[in-house]
Amino acid sequence: MTGEAITTTGLGRVFGDRHAVRDLDLRVPTGQVMGLLGPNGAGKTTTIRMLTTLLAPTSGSARVAGLDVRRYPARARRHIGYVPQEKGVRHLLTGRESAEIEADLHHIPRRERDRRVTEVLDLLGLLPDADRLVSEYSGGLQRRLDLACGLLHRPDVLILDEPTLGLDVPSRRQVWDHVRQLRDGGGTVLLATNYLDEADALCDRVTILDRGREVVTGTPAELKRKVGADVVVVRTRQPDRLGRALAGLPWVRQVKVVDADVSVFVADAPSALPAVMAEARRHDVAVLRATYERPTLDDVFVHFTGHVAAGAQ
Amino acid sequence: MTVASGARPARATRLGQWAQELRALLRRWYLQLVRERAHLVLTLCQPAFWLVFFGLGVGGLVDHATVGTDDYTGFILPGVIGSTVIGSAISGAVPLLWDKETGYLHKLLSMPINRGSVLLSRLLFQVVVTGVQVAFILLVAVVLGVRVATGFPGLLLVSLVAALLTVALTAVFLALAYHGPGHNTFFTVSGFAALPLLLASNAFVPLAAMPGWMAAVARLNPLTYANEASRQLVLGGWHPRLVGYLVGLSLFAAVCVTAASLAFRKQAGGAP
Numbered sequence: 399m400t401g402e403a404i405t406t407t408g409l410g411r412v413f414g415d416r417h418a419v420r421d422l423d424l425r426v427p428t429g430q431v432m433g434l435l436g437p438n439g440a441g442k443t444t445t446i447r448m449l450t451t452l453l454a455p456t457s458g459s460a461r462v463a464g465l466d467v468r469r470y471p472a473r474a475r476r477h478i479g480y481v482p483q484e485k486g487v488r489h490l491l492t493g494r495e496s497a498e499i500e501a502d503l504h505h506i507p508r509r510e511r512d513r514r515v516t517e518v519l520d521l522l523g524l525l526p527d528a529d530r531l532v533s534e535y536s537g538g539l540q541r542r543l544d545l546a547c548g549l550l551h552r553p554d555v556l557i558l559d560e561p562t563l564g565l566d567v568p569s570r571r572q573v574w575d576h577v578r579q580l581r582d583g584g585g586t587v588l589l590a591t592n593y594l595d596e597a598d599a600l601c602d603r604v605t606i607l608d609r610g611r612e613v614v615t616g617t618p619a620e621l622k623r624k625v626g627a628d629v630v631v632v633r634t635r636q637p638d639r640l641g642r643a644l645a646g647l648p649w650v651r652q653v654k655v656v657d658a659d660v661s662v663f664v665a666d667a668p669s670a671l672p673a674v675m676a677e678a679r680r681h682d683v684a685v686l687r688a689t690y691e692r693p694t695l696d697d698v699f700v701h702f703t704g705h706v707a708a709g710a711q
Numbered sequence: 712m713t714v715a716s717g718a719r720p721a722r723a724t725r726l727g728q729w730a731q732e733l734r735a736l737l738r739r740w741y742l743q744l745v746r747e748r749a750h751l752v753l754t755l756c757q758p759a760f761w762l763v764f765f766g767l768g769v770g771g772l773v774d775h776a777t778v779g780t781d782d783y784t785g786f787i788l789p790g791v792i793g794s795t796v797i798g799s800a801i802s803g804a805v806p807l808l809w810d811k812e813t814g815y816l817h818k819l820l821s822m823p824i825n826r827g828s829v830l831l832s833r834l835l836f837q838v839v840v841t842g843v844q845v846a847f848i849l850l851v852a853v854v855l856g857v858r859v860a861t862g863f864p865g866l867l868l869v870s871l872v873a874a875l876l877t878v879a880l881t882a883v884f885l886a887l888a889y890h891g892p893g894h895n896t897f898f899t900v901s902g903f904a905a906l907p908l909l910l911a912s913n914a915f916v917p918l919a920a921m922p923g924w925m926a927a928v929a930r931l932n933p934l935t936y937a938n939e940a941s942r943q944l945v946l947g948g949w950h951p952r953l954v955g956y957l958v959g960l961s962l963f964a965a966v967c968v969t970a971a972s973l974a975f976r977k978q979a980g981g982a983p
C-alpha cells in the first residue's frame with residue numbers, strides 16, 4: 399500500500415495549440431477526498447479523463463492506485479470508479495438493468511452481482527425506483543444512479559466529475575454523505591466541482607486550477623487563511639476602551655479601531671465572538687452590534703483566479 | 712496496493728470476463744431495440760414491403776429481355792436484401808453514435824473491458840438483426856412465387872452473403888460514428904453514401920444494361936458482388952464462381968473489421 403492513490407508528475411495535455419492542462423503535479427493521499435476547483439475550461443475534466451485512461455497525456459505521467467495509466471490502462475481502470483460530467487442517459491433500460499449491465503462490465507462475478515446491485519441501489523435510496531425506466535427518471539434520480547454504478551465494483555479510487563450538478567439540496571446532502579462514508583471506509587475520492595460550498599463541506603484538500611495550471615493547493619482552512627483572517631467586528635460607544643482591553647490577550651492577533659468599530663483579528667471567529675462579548679461585559683463596554691467575517695472559499699477562488707466561481711449564485 | 716490486485720488475471724478468467732462483458736453489451740443493445748416497438752416492427756417488416764411493391768409494381772414495367780429473366784421479383788431480391796443491409800449497417804451505428812454524444816461511450820471505455828468488445832458486440836448484434844430481416848424478406852419472396860434455383864441450402868448461403876456484407880458495412884459506419892465529429896456529419900455522410908452505393912451497383916439493373924462508365928463504377932462496388940452471388944443462387948444455380956464471391960466478400964469483411972478495430976484503438980473523435 400503506497401500512501402498516494404493518485405500521483406501526477408508534470409502531467410499535460412495539448413489540443414492543437416491550446417494547453418488544456420499543463421505541468422500538473424497532483425498528489426492525492428489514500429483515504430482523502432481531494433477537490434479539483436477551477437473556472438469553466440480550467441482543465442478539470444481533461445485531467446480526469448487522463449486519469450481514467452480516456453485521454454492520452456501529451457506530457458508527463460500519472461499513476462492511479464500505483465499503476466501508471468499509460469503503461470497499464472486496463473489494470474488501472476479496475477481500481478477506478480468514474481462518474482462522468484455528462485449524464486449517463488441509458489434510454490430504455492430500468493435502473494436495475496443499467497446497474498446489472500455495468501456490474502457485468504466490471505466483471506463482478508455472476509453469483510455476487512444481484513446482491514451487489516441491490517446493495518448500491520439501496521445505498522442511494524433508489525430501490526423504490528429500481529424497476530422504472532431510466533428515461534423516466536428525474537435528473538436527480540439519474541445522477542444518483544450514475545453514482546450507484548460508480549460504486550458497484552468497490553473501487554479504491556472514486557473519480558467524480560461535478561457529481562451534484564443539477565441536484566436539489568437534499569439529494570446533494572445525500573451524495574455528500576455517501577462520499578464521506580466512502581472516505582471513512584478507506585476509499586479515496588477525487589472530485590471536480592464548481593460548487594465551493596461543496597468543496598468546503600467535503601474535501602480534505604483542494605487544488606485550484608486556472609487555464610490548465612495548478613494555482614494553489616491546500617486544506618480549505620489553509621487556503622482561507624492565506625487570503626485573509628477571521629475578523630470579529632464590534633460597534634460600541636467606547637471603542638478605545640474595548641480596544642485596549644482586548645489588545646494584549648493571547649488569542650487576539652491584532653486589534654484595529656476605526657470610528658465606532660473595533661475589528662478583532664482572530665484564528666476562529668465563531669468561537670472568538672462569545673469571548674469578545676465577555677471581555678466587553680467585564681470592562682463595562684456597551685455593545686451596539688457584533689458581527690464576524692471570515693473568508694470563504696469564494697474569496698479564495700476570486701483571489702487566486704480573478705473569477706467568480708461558476709457554481710456561485 | 713497489493714501485488715495481487717494489480718496482477719493480470721489468468722487466461723481462463725479473462726475468457727470468462729470477455730464473455731461476460733459481451734453478453735452484457737448484447738443485452739443492452741437488445742433491450743434498447745425491443746423497447747422501441749414501432750421502430751422494431753418497421754425495421755423488421757419494411758424491407759419485405761419494399762419487395763412486394765417493387766417486385767409486383769415496377770416489375771410490370773420492366774422489359775424481361777433486359778433483366779434476362781421473367782422473374783423480376785427474383786431478380787431484385789438481392790437488391791432488396793442489399794438495400795436492407797445498407798440501411799441496417801447505418802442504423803446499426805446509431806446507438807453507438809448516441810452513446811458517444813451522451814458521454815456514455817466514455818464511461819464504457821473507462822471500464823475494465825476490452826475496447827474491441829463494444830465494436831464486436833455491435834457487429835454481432837447487427838448481423839442477427841439483418842438475419843431476421845433477410846429471413847422475413849426470403850419468406851415473403853417465396854410466398855410471392857419466387858422459386859429459388861438452389862433450394863434451401865441456397866437460401867442459407869444468401870443469408871451468409873448478407874451477413875458478410877452487414878459485417879463489412881456496419882464496421883465502416885461504426886468507425887465513422889466513433890471517429891466523426893458528431894451526428895450531423897454521420898447522417899450527412901451516411902445519407903450521401905447510401906444511395907450511390909445502392910444505385911451504382913447491379914441491385915436493380917444488370918451490369919450489361921448500364922452505360923459503360925457506370926458499369927465500371929459498379930464493378931468497384933462490393934455490393935455488386937454480393938448481388939451477383941445471391942442472384943446466381945436464386946436464379947442461376949450452383950456454380951464454381953460462387954466460391955470466388957464468398958472468398959472475396961469474406962476478405963472484404965475482414966479488411967473492414969480490421970480497419971474499424973484499428974480505428975477503435977484510437978481516441979474517439981469530436982467533442983468530449
Ligand SMILES: Nc1ncnc2c1ncn2[C@@H]1O[C@H](COP(=O)(O)OP(=O)(O)OP(=O)(O)O)[C@@H](O)[C@H]1O
Pocket residue numbers: 413416417418436437438439440441442443444445483592981982983
Ligand atoms: N476534445 C477537445 N478538443 C479540443 N479542446 C478541448 C477538448 N476537450 C477540452 N478542450 C479544451 O480544454 C480546456 C479545458 O477543458 P475542460 O473540459 O477540461 O475544462 P473544465 O475545467 O472541465 O470545465 P467545466 O467547468 O466547464 O467542465 C478548454 O479550453 C476546452 O475547450
Ligand SMILES: [Mg+2]
Pocket residue numbers: 442443444483559
Ligand atoms: Mg468539466
